[in-house]
Amino acid sequence: MNIKRKLATMTSAAVLALYASGALAADTTIEFIQWWEPEMPANALRGIMDDFEAANPGIKVNLVSGPYSATHDQIVVGAASGTLSDVVGLDGAWVNGLAKQGAIASMDSLMTDANYDQSQIADIVKVDGQSVMFPLASFVYPVFVNLDMAKANGVDTMPATRTEFMDAAKKMTHADKNEYGWVLPLSLQNPGGIQNDVMSWVWASGASMLKDGQPDLENAAVVGTLDYIKSLQDAGVISPGIFAKKEQDKVEEFVNGRVGMMVDSLAHINLIRERNPTLNFGISALPAVDGYDGKRGLPYASWGIGISNSSEHKAEAWKLVSYLMSPEVNGKLVSIANAFPGNVNAKPDFTKSDPLFAEAFKIYQSGKLANEFVGLPVAEDLMRALNVEVQKMFDGQQTSAEAAAAAQKAWLAAFAK
């Protein structure tokens, strides 16, 4: 009996000891909200997280994944309620609002404490002088050209200037056969078309929509671009239904051979191949104004990363951010995602990717990344305001100069808030 009691006591003590040691060595779990996991091959991001967990014992990562728009709404709500995940996937269009709200943390002190080499980061997005976002992977937007359609219509070279683009678009347009030279999505649901398909023409020619950090929409380059796009519409080379068209409609029309050219993300190459394996298409840099020989701005969208200000595990969160930004991991991630790296030392492996990625990488290296909406206050709202004015211009209600002036007024009001 005594022995039994002793055994029971010892067992209890052992269980307690085990429990206590387990509690002491309990893992820290950090949450990572992003929209990337559904856009990558199955388990690709989870695999990278598993590698991170193996390299950092004691830290577990819980991925919170969803589509882009749902993630955006979730982040806005999380920021408002102080329940934002520890590590946050960011779009350049949201970053200013979240930083001003105090929802995302400055990473400056974390970098200093870790003695982090900032020169390896391709672009650090700052708001009020504070580093709040690293673009982890960038998706460049070149011009996609349906090569068969181009050849059939006597377009032998990729258009490099606006005049060449107009000529090519005219040649490829046969409205009676539902074939058009270009496609422009300006739906107000997601006003990203203004950034990717309209203002990208400004940046491609080395011009800007900002001056000293303030709106400068009435400059000759912006008004000239609006004029040019309007002239494409007047020439009837844009596929109809512009104001209700979304990005996925644009890609669909290109896939179906209904449009000859589109400005689109490299991320869609695999999608286009899957949807229409026989489509023969190529890519080129966005055409610039005639005579421009400077570096071409390449519009891009990025998967940005930042840390929540309300996180209780900022050190662990920083470990994950720096792990994903390291040359090896960053190179691996962008190779899987078919993007360009956020770390300048990363060497993406495009050997297993579509040959067009290698070609795109050359365009990327010869140009410069340009997206002036990144980091702007209420960037999505700014795009929507400009979108409305461009729509009015297309609808014949105002000229390009009036559209630029009206948008400038709206932007100044937004900047002043």
Add this chain to the structure above:
Amino acid sequence: MLSANQSLTGPRAKPRKSGFMSYKTQKRLVPLLYVAPAVFLFALLMLFPMLTVLRYSLMDGAIMKKDAIFVGLLNYITLFNDPVFWQSVVQTLYFTVMSVIFHLLIGLAFALLLNSNRINPVIRSLLRVLYILPWLFTAVIIAIIWRLLLDPNGVINSILMALHIVDYKVEWFSSTKTALHALTFANIWAGYPLYMVSLLAGLQGIPKDLYEAAGIDGAGEFQKFRYITIPQLKPIMVSIALLDFIWTMQVFPLVWMTTGGGPIYATEVLSTYTYKLAFSSYEFSQASASAIFILIMSMSVTYFYIKHQKAR
């Protein structure tokens, strides 16, 4: 014999007292305890969010500013000074009223058709399945269907052009002249089955004797419809129409997925206007003021609904 004030068990027992509460008080509390869970849930899920939104609407920079201050009705004044807001109010009313009217007319027409004995029962069953289909689709699917159908290169334009009704590709959702009508049409298509099912149930509940008696009196089909069917269905029609008015006024996914409130502001309704204020401009205070405005509009209709229900 026992007198009236005598009981079989002797003198009447005093009300028992259990703990600090008398039996009488406890008895009075019982009904309140029954409704307490519902009241608690109502307060938690309805009242609290509503009061929070109301509070936000009276603050400057709610959610976005840590030191948001009380500004009274300033957000409402800002809202009422925005012409786009009033445009969205007018368009919301047009969208709602047209939807309710056509839901009722189409729902009634199909219900009469499905209730008619002149149609073969097999065909009637088939039509019943066919007519109810729009009700089975989610708003996202409905939006995709109508975006495809009304695309400039879509089926509707092909048919209209083949029939020489139009001689160009109409940009239904992309033109300021047609977008609101096209959107309303899609919503009418999506919503009539509720009326159809309810009115069909109502029609099947009308006693046959009434029609027989009217027939003996020499009433024609139209007179029977006018003086028997409509009055018998009226309570159902009013109830559904009022509910539909409230629901349609708040429609968001269909508008958002088809036009996003555009082109320009041609299909901006209160729900999209409010959403943009909150999630695009991050003006949560003004969005709250707009939401309160929608609430008041809905409540004014709810008043008539409750009044109608009481009258029944």
